[in-house]
Amino acid sequence: MMAMTSSSRRKPAPRKAGAAPRAGGNGAAEGDKPARVTTARRELVENEMYEQATRLFAERGFAGTSLQDIADAIGITRPALYYYVKSKDELLAKLVTEVTNGPLNELKELVEQADLDAVGQLRAIVEIIVRRRATQPARFRLLIRSEAELPEELTAAYDESRRAVLKTVAEVIEDGIRAGQFRPVDARVAALGVLGMCNWVAWWFNPGGRDNEEAVTDQFAEMAIAALRRADHHTLDGEGPQAALKMLRQDLDHLERLLKD
Structure with missing residues (x-):
């Protein structure tokens, strides 16, 4: 039998354009790992x-x-x-976008979850914001301190993001009021109170200090819910006709707001 020369050895067929890369020993495509890295x-x-x-x-x-x-x-x-x-301007823009749009994107995904009622959504909202303020306090403080120095387009984007976050939280509170889970309060004012409480964490929380991030997050969530939750039974704030009229006015004010909507 004639020995096979080097020129007659079969060469591997070239891979067609667009074909998937060959898998390596772990079954992953050769091009996947560098992309992930x-x-x-x-x-x-x-x-x-x-x-x-x-x-x-x-x-x-x-x-x-x-x-x-x-x-x-x-x-x-x-x-x-x-x-x-x-450039520095682009870096500042990236930083502002990361600080403002990060929580907003998480909140949008949260409110789309059909398995959470208003109480569950409010708890999750507080957890998201407090956790971000506790883990990235310097970024948020820098943003607040730099508001006056931001370019006009960044200021507009920042304001729009803040309004969107406020609107999202207020709508969750309003849903809770309609469902009878929260007291009949002004939803926007309540949302401002919740956000103010959460944002303040960036100014006093010390990572690695005496306060535990998880414990602080849980406590703030409980505080926000407790401030808005409606009691299972109506209780008068005091005694006599005046107390009864006060409770009735609250319900009538709430009903009037619903009718206006």
Whole structure:
């Protein structure tokens, strides 16, 4: 039998354009792992970029901080930083969007869950906001301090996001009032109170300090619900006709608001 020469050996057929990559030993496509690694690295670098930028902006001010300062703090070169952001203004815009739209997106997903009533939704809302304020307090404080320095388009986007969050919380409270779970109060005022309580966490909570994040979150959720929950039975605030009239006026005011809607 004639020996097979190197030129006569069968070469592997070229893979057709558009065909899926061959699976490796773990059954995953060869192109999957680098993509996952690249995405994970980008998220890590972006998060570190936000953290260092927040710290430097707070320490030196926006004008006193350069992209080189941020690159040095992260431990990468300035050209490498340009892969993630092109200017300080763009970085500030990314930071503002991350702080404002993050909670809003979570709240939108939450209220779409049909298995939660108003009480459950309010509890989850408080947990989302308090957890973000407790884990990223510096970012929120920087945003509040920088409101006057934000470009006009960022200010408009920030205001729109705040109004959307307020509207979402107020609608949940109004749903609870209609269902008889919450007292007949002004839903917008109540929503402002809940948000103010949650946002204040960013100013006093100390990660790693005496207060536990989970315990604080649970307590705030209970406090928000307790402030709005309606008792199972009507109880008079005092005695006599005046107390009865006060309770009746509350119900009539609530009914009038429903009729106006």
